[in-house]
Amino acid sequence: MGVSKLVLPPFWSLVEAHGAELLVHARRIAGDADGEDVLQDALLRALRAYPRLRHADHLRAWLYRVTTTTALDHHRARRREVLTDAPPEPVTEPEHYDDSFEVLIGDLPQAAQAALRLRFVEDLDYDCIAHRLGTSTVAARQRVSTAIRTLRTQGIAA
């Protein structure tokens, strides 16, 4: 039996399919003014990692994770510029963005982590997330958005 070669779709087809919603997501975390810069940075990070992906599943969710991480990096750097004279930390470029996503959400309460994983790792819609969490759809949506807000606040505090 031969080893089947991993077939990843041409990167730009992902950008065309998901770019607009990723921009909305980037703006939600980093603010309207920085949304486009964040998305560009996120997609370049994604391109760097793309050939090393081990599977071609849930690529949309993967792009959401990269965008989330990038947006929070920008957000933190921006707050630091405003609040202190301290130089920004060097931008870290982990080999695998799944790891950096786990680091990112590591300090959140378990329930919030679970909600974010269902949304951005398993790529589930809110009906499915609700089912998995045993809550209503509205509550599931709220839990994810509260978790994102908490991440933003942590960014400010960091």
Place this chain on the structure above:
Amino acid sequence: MTLPAHLLESIASAAVREGLADAVYTHLRTPIGTLLVVQGDEGVVRVGFPEEPEDALLAQVAGRLGPRIVASDRELAATRDVIAAYFEGESDTLGLPVDLSLVRSDFRRTALETLRSEVHAGDIVTYGALAARIGHPKAARAVGSACATNPVPIVVPCHRVVPGSGGVGSYGGGPARKRELLAHEGARVPA
């Protein structure tokens, strides 16, 4: 809904600048329809007619050059200019670098390289004559296959190869386009 054009261009340009793009593609409007032109580090690797499904075409390139494929008119401006000049009758496309890595055999590659370097605009050649030029006078049919599977039509001018039995023969973009290209080049179009 898609991203604003300026943002897409900015992302694609940054990707190329940072060496993150395996290939770049652009759509180019021409008198024979909108062509999809894909270019890698070595040169133009694929030219597609409007009838060809874009997803499959780009996936084919991705399989060979890698999946980091981006779209940019700006990054391919020089290539666009050369092809546009060809359609305006101002030049041929010989100045374009070509990457024949999608061609499956050395025989086919030799046939296409010889065709490109030796059969110029305004000339036509039969499949048999091209086969003879590459030292395989009996391989007219194999030369036909090389032309039929040419990944870079127009840039490698397989429209200039016709059957010895008369007519323009078949063409990846359809015989009507083949006639149109030959007429555009001032070749004597076989009846």
